[in-house]
Amino acid sequence: MPESGLPEAFRDLEPWLGWCLATETERSDKRQASSQDELQAFYDALLARMDAVFAYLGQFxxxxxxxxxxxxxxxxxxxxxxxxxxxxxxxxxxxxxxxIGRVTPARRGIS
Incomplete structure (x- = not known):
């Protein structure tokens, strides 16, 4: 899990910091290891904030x-x-x- 949190306006999303994963492979593995209920809760929490997320990230x-x-x-x-x-x-x-187990990413890191 990351050392510290999210920007102040998004602190309500901090329960989801375990989804801050740097690679597609890590994200895919976490998705596959999660229950549908866990995925739905994450989806609902994030989707509701995406307009604000895009606006915030667009500053940089x-x-x-x-x-x-x-x-x-x-x-x-x-x-x-x-x-x-x-x-x-x-x-x-x-x-x-x-x-998915047969897929090998061409790059490592954020993807």
Missing amino acids: PPDELPAEAQRLFLLALSLAEVAPAIEQFGQPQVVDGYD
Whole structure:
């Protein structure tokens, strides 16, 4: 878990700091290891704040995000990872798709 929290306006999202994951692989693993109820709660909490999240993050050049904003960005990326499980699949795992365990990311880090 990150050392400190989120920007002041987003402190209500701090219960979700465990979703501040730097790689797509980490986010995918967490999605698959979570229950549908856990994913739904995360989805509901983040989706309700995304207009404000985008407005806040838009103040900074992408490669110059302060640490707290970086964590907020990672939460947004995790929402993008979770959304299909809620909106399409109805379960944490991808249905009718390629076995995710066989995918090897071409890059490491934020992706």
